[in-house]
Amino acid sequence: MLNNRIVMCLAAAVAVLVGGAAQADVFNMGPGLTSLQFVTVGNPGNPGEQSRLAAYGDTTYYGSVADPYLIGKYEVTNAQWREFLTHKASASDPYGLYDVYWMALSLGGIDRTWSGDHFVYTPKGGDTAWDNRPVNYVTFWDAARFSNWLHNGQGDGDTESGAYVNIGNQDTFARQSGAKYFIPTENEWYKAAFHKNDGVTGNYFDWPTGSDSVPSNDLIDPDPGNNANFCIRYDGDYDYSMGGPYWTTVVGDFENSESPYNTFDQGGNVWEWNETAIAGSSRGRRAGDWISSISYLASSWRVSNDPEYVSGSVGFRVASVPEPGSITLVVCGAIAGLIWWRRRR
DSSP, X not given: OHHHHHHHHHHHHHHHHHHHHTSOGGGSOOTTSOOXXXXXXXXXTOOOEEOTTGGGTOOOEEOOOSSOEEEESSOOBHHHHHHHHHHHSSSOOTTOSSOTTTTTSTTOOEEXXXXXXXXXXXXXXXXXXXTTSBOOSOOHHHHHHHHHHHHTXXXXXXXXXXXXXXXXXXXXXXXXXXXXXXXXXXXXXXXXXXXXXXXXXXXXXXXTTTBSSOOBOOOOSSOOSSBOBOEEEETTEEEESSOTTTOSOOTTOSTTOOOTTSOOOSSBSSEEEEEEEOSTTOEEEESOOTTSOGGGGSTTOOEEEOTTOOOTTEEOOOEEOOOHHHHHHHHHHHHHHHHHHHHHO
């Protein structure tokens, strides 16, 4: 009986692995490209941290999340967004996933050309150095459509339902209970950036580089740690981590400046949308960006914008929940290990 269970379990595991391999390329990008990867944020039920601006009237607690979840290790990149555009904005682009005005400007990393009967999306100026930098000029609604596309298996997957419904309608827009991929809430984003990952505690760092010391903006190899892509301003001068034409850094370039949950660039590079409605129709943003001064990277800083807002310094990352298939693999591994142990006795 146990051997039959092993066979059935291994068959299920193979099915999960094959299904994962069949997914669209954002999870399996080609050589030299960053794949969409997630890290686990555990310690469920942790207390939140009172706002560092409590003295100014903000007594909200941030960072408490009831359940474990996954969050993108990196910001969504230009190459990953091109995959999305190729699948969902090739014959036409009814939702404006490629902003024809802004993305064509110098800060955008993607070009679009018409090739007879469809659009073709390529790195800006044919320069593949844009590929692993964060996509920008995406609205909050764009990020929600990307999440739906992931939820629906990519490829020709629907962008208008799945993780979210009523995209574009601020009053009725909502995350669905079975969402597999989604834009993190402010608490989910905050916990991944600042919580010390030291158990079910209310302990948080000041900065998303796993530090209470002010980060530097030195892009050097090897990265000494506690660094981020932002702008130091002094005496009317500007000291950027990365100059033109890119300004943004490759995701994960500050390889020793990760958060305690192993996320990168939650401080600097680009502002990142979160799902939480802040005031009226606005949605939250955190992280600061490549042109921000250091204060915008701190845990105390939050801003919000209309969901239609676009900027060369705004992007996003996605969050997720563990797939049921991953549980199957864990169980199968345990059973297989038990059989191996019993045979070794």
